[in-house]
Amino acid sequence: xxxxxxxxxxxxxxxxxxxxxxxxxxxxxxxxxxxxxxxxxxxxxxxxxxxxxxxxxxxxxxxxxxxxxxxxxxxxxxxxxxxxxxxxxxxxxxxxxxxxxxxxxxxxxxxxxxxxxxxxxxxxxxxxxxxxxxxxxxxxxxxxxxxxxxxxxxxxxxxxxxxxxxxxxxxxxxxxxxxxxxxxxxxxxxxxxxxxxxxxxxxxxxxxxxxxxxxxxxx
Amino acid sequence: xxxxxxxxxxxxxxxxxxxxxxxxxxxxxxxxxxxxxxxxxxxxxxxxxxxxxxxxxxxxxxxxxxxxxxxxxxxxxxxxxxxxxxxxxxxxxxxxxxxxxxxxxxxxxxxxxxxxxxxxxxxxxxxxxxxxxxxxxxxxxxxxxxxxxxxxxxxxxxxxxxxxxxxxxxxxxxxxxxxxxxxxxxxxxxxxxxxxxxxxxxxxxxxxxxxxxxxxxxxxxxxxxxxxxxxxxxxxxxxxxxxxxxxxxxxxxxxxxxxxxxxxxxxxxxxxxxxxxxxxxxxxxxxxxxxxxxxxxxxxxxxxxxxxxxxxxxxxxxxxxxxxxxxxxxxxxxxxxxxxxxxxxxxxxxxxxxxxxxxxxxxxxxxxxxxxxxxxxxxxxxxxxxxxxxxxx
Numbered sequence: 293x294x295x296x297x298x299x300x301x302x303x304x305x306x307x308x309x310x311x312x313x314x315x316x317x318x319x320x321x322x323x324x325x326x327x328x329x330x331x332x333x334x335x336x337x338x339x340x341x342x343x344x345x346x347x348x349x350x351x352x353x354x355x356x357x358x359x360x361x362x363x364x365x366x367x368x369x370x371x372x373x374x375x376x377x378x379x380x381x382x383x384x385x386x387x388x389x390x391x392x393x394x395x396x397x398x399x400x401x402x403x404x405x406x407x408x409x410x411x412x413x414x415x416x417x418x419x420x421x422x423x424x425x426x427x428x429x430x431x432x433x434x435x436x437x438x439x440x441x442x443x444x445x446x447x448x449x450x451x452x453x454x455x456x457x458x459x460x461x462x463x464x465x466x467x468x469x470x471x472x473x474x475x476x477x478x479x480x481x482x483x484x485x486x487x488x489x490x491x492x493x494x495x496x497x498x499x500x501x502x503x504x505x506x507x508x509x510x511x
Numbered sequence: 512x513x514x515x516x517x518x519x520x521x522x523x524x525x526x527x528x529x530x531x532x533x534x535x536x537x538x539x540x541x542x543x544x545x546x547x548x549x550x551x552x553x554x555x556x557x558x559x560x561x562x563x564x565x566x567x568x569x570x571x572x573x574x575x576x577x578x579x580x581x582x583x584x585x586x587x588x589x590x591x592x593x594x595x596x597x598x599x600x601x602x603x604x605x606x607x608x609x610x611x612x613x614x615x616x617x618x619x620x621x622x623x624x625x626x627x628x629x630x631x632x633x634x635x636x637x638x639x640x641x642x643x644x645x646x647x648x649x650x651x652x653x654x655x656x657x658x659x660x661x662x663x664x665x666x667x668x669x670x671x672x673x674x675x676x677x678x679x680x681x682x683x684x685x686x687x688x689x690x691x692x693x694x695x696x697x698x699x700x701x702x703x704x705x706x707x708x709x710x711x712x713x714x715x716x717x718x719x720x721x722x723x724x725x726x727x728x729x730x731x732x733x734x735x736x737x738x739x740x741x742x743x744x745x746x747x748x749x750x751x752x753x754x755x756x757x758x759x760x761x762x763x764x765x766x767x768x769x770x771x772x773x774x775x776x777x778x779x780x781x782x783x784x785x786x787x788x789x790x791x792x793x794x795x796x797x798x799x800x801x802x803x804x805x806x807x808x809x810x811x812x813x814x815x816x817x818x819x820x821x822x823x824x825x826x827x828x829x830x831x832x833x834x835x836x837x838x839x840x841x842x843x844x845x846x847x848x849x850x851x852x853x854x855x856x857x858x859x860x861x862x863x864x865x866x867x868x869x870x871x872x873x874x875x876x877x878x879x880x881x882x883x884x885x886x887x888x889x890x891x892x893x894x895x896x897x898x899x900x901x902x903x904x
Contacts, residue, residue: 314821323890343855343894346815346834346843350893366893368855370817370834374891 306371307408313375318382321352321364330364336435338427341420343368349377351424355432359389365424369417372410376403376418384425392429398422400503415466415503450492453485458495465499472496516873519829520714520805521663521691521864527716530761534718537753545750546739555752562759569766570708570725571699578724578742579755583690583711584614585735586724587657589746590686590707591618593732594655595627598684602652603627606683608640608669609849611659615688616845619657628652636851637798638667646677656685660692660708664833664846664862665797666806668696675704684730690714690722694765694867695773695804700725710762712754716867717761721754768867776804776865779874783807783863786878790885792898796847796860805865808833810847810856812896814888819861822884828877833860853901855894 306314321327327350331337334352341348347369354362363381367373380403384395400418404410410418426443433441448458456479469475472489475496476482482489517525526534537558543551545559560574567574580586595605607619609631619629630648634640640658656678661668671687678685686707689698693715700708707730711722726732726745738747765772784795784807792812811819816832823830833844834857843857863877 311821314818315825317891320891327893339893343813343858343896344853346854346858348892348894366891368813368815368892368894370815371821372817373815374818 306375306410309379309406309408310372310375310410313378313407314371317374317378319362319364319378319385321366326364327352327366334364334428336428336430336432338424338429338431340423340427341369346370347373347417347420349373349420349424351381351421351428353425353428353432355392356389359391360384360395361389363425363428365421367420369420370414372414372417373420375407376400376410377421379403379406380418380421380425395425396429412468419466419503450495451479451481451485451488454480454483456481456488461492461495462499465496465503469496470500514827516828516869516877517866518863518869518877519831520866521666521803521862522831523713523719524716524866526718526757527761527764529764530717530757533760534753534757537756541752545752546741555750558752558756559750562755565759565763566723569698569762571701572725573728575743576725576728578726578745579750579758580722580724580742580746581720581748581751583688583709583714583722585746586709586711586722587612587614587686587688588618589724589732589735590709590726591615591655591657592622592735593745594684594686594707594730595622596733597731598654599627602650602654604650604652604654605629606632606645606648606653606656608632608634608658610634610638610640610662610664610667610846611657612663612688612690615657615659634667634849637801638662638665638796638846638850639798639801640669640674642670642673642677645674646681649677649681649683653681653683656683658685658687660687660689660696661803662797662846663691664844664860665808665850666691666803666864667797668692668801668803671703671705678706679704691803693762695769695776697769698766700727706730712758712761715761715765718754718757721751721758723758772867773804776867776869779869779871780804780807780865782871783865783874783878784809787881790882792896793885794852794856794898794901796850796852796856803864805867805869807863807865808847808860809863810852810860811885811889812856812859812898812901813892813894814859814885816859816861818888819859819884822887823877823880826880826884828880831862831864833862834858855896856901 330352335355336353338351349367351365353360363385365377384390400415403418430442460479464475464478481492541554543555545555563574563577566577632644632648658669658674660671675685684706687705688709690711693710706727708725713719734745736747741747787809794810796808816834820832833847847857847860
């Protein structure tokens with residue numbers, strides 16, 4: 293529990309930018325009163341994660357002309373989650389606000405780049421902001437009656453015997469799985485249901501590309 | 512702000528100046544190999560023998576029952592793997608607890624893959640194992656019981672003597688991982704009645720990279736490392752004389768001073784706990800009396816431990832956390848979970864381990880900054896649990 297360095301030498305030390313955003317987070321709902329006010333006035337509200345998982349995020353957005361003009365948030369999360377969300381909220385609201393579709397395309401890697409890097413194993417912590425935004429945007433679509441635009445992350449069962457989902461594969465990739473052997477070690481996928489292996493391999497490549505494609509080997 | 516308040520001695524202690532003083536000549540002046548047939552070698556061998564008898568005297572055993580190793584982890588590995596590999600024809604069942612250090616847990620997990628069966632006895636909500644439950648776990652095939660002396664996260668002191676008695680009555684070998692206990696608890700192996708006991712240097716104001724295993728005469732174990740036959744053919748490799756000398760000295764100082772250590776730190780610990788608990792929705796993890804004099808482990812509800820550590824660090828305070836975000840596995844502390852606490856309590860747990868030099872003034876400083884840090888993080892947390900929501904003790 294108490295070893296702060298990971299085995300592969302990727303240290304927990306954070307970049308100056310990460311620290312800056314951790315100690316002085318941007319767009320934070322700083323008090324309970326402010327969050328109550330936001331709940332009344334926001335165009336969309338999203339909540340993801342749970343404290344039991346060690347990470348929970350709540351996000352309030354304001355939308356004008358299809359652009360996100362304001363994004364406030366609160367978190368039960370670690371330093372990386374706080375810094376990533378601070379940066380993420382900055383990215384989607386700067387220069388008059390980002391178009392909804394563009395905001396939804398931001399990858400954890402993009403946030404990490406703006407933060408001058410995050411330890412690989414902390415990528416995990418930056419994903420929740422993205423999911424909370426997705427939930428807030430869906431809430432906005434619901435409130436404005438644009439139901440056709442709502443997109444949900446459908447969960448699909450890949451390994452039919454052990455009931456392992458695409459979401460499990462995504463989690464494994466975020467936790468460091470890079471080869472099918474890694475993935476199998478973590479999830480036991482394809483051990484009994486051998487028919488799912490090609491699809492699992494495909495998803496593995498997809499998620500590695502989604503989260504880590506621009507990542508340099510130096511990490 | 513340049514001051515550092517180091518409250519993480521359960522991770523690592525500084526080397527005591529007296530220990531350092533004894534060690535340093537063995538780096539550059541007396542550098543001989545204890546196995547060599549010349550004057551330099553004899554001096555090294557003499558230092559090794561002296562250290563061994565010093566440790567043996569403290570543990571109340573014979574010199575040839577002390578095996579020097581490279582760490583507490585190595586001692587634990589040697590004890591557990593060494594014994595079960597010799598006894599596997601007799602049985603393949605091992606008993607341990609859910610709150611052991613990873614050195615024990617991961618070794619046992621490794622053995623499970625080799626076909627051994629392990630029963631992990633759960634602890635009570637106060638973090639102490641009930642010896643009756645150990646007794647009930649015994650089977651015909653049980654060959655080893657391994658229970659830690661004091662827990663590294665929550666500092667709870669386990670009823671080692673009672674468990675050792677149960678082991679004896681059932682003719683089962685008993686090992687205890689005593690790495691965290693050596694500053695304040697008795698290590699008299701006759702009185703404790705243990706068969707194997709592991710300790711190391713880095714928790715007792717001695718050097719890192721050295722430990723020892725007490726192995727009662729007559730118990731046969733298989734070595735992990737083969738080679739030149741050092742340490743009674745149980746741990747090959749040229750002896751690290753400087754580290755061994757330092758370890759023996761550190762153990763001597765720690766055991767001589769253990770009553771003073773307790774007398775000094777217990778009231779300071781209790782003062783610290785009492786004041787931390789004044790912060791609302793805060794709980795103490797582990798028994799409030801049967802715990803190490805230097806251990807404080809607190810859960811601040813609704814906030815995450817890593818964020819607390821970073822804020823503490825920026826104020827010069829070193830502590831550690833059971834949060835998943837501070838572990839390599841991304842799993843929260845197995846010890847806090849073993850108390851029956853929910854995951855969210857493990858994520859927000861902070862361990863302060865006091866040093867023998869910690870002052871009340873330092874504790875007051877920490878008490879002054881903590882409420883602010885906790886409040887800041889709670890303000891930005893969307894979670895709002897109360898103690899009643901999670902308390903099951």
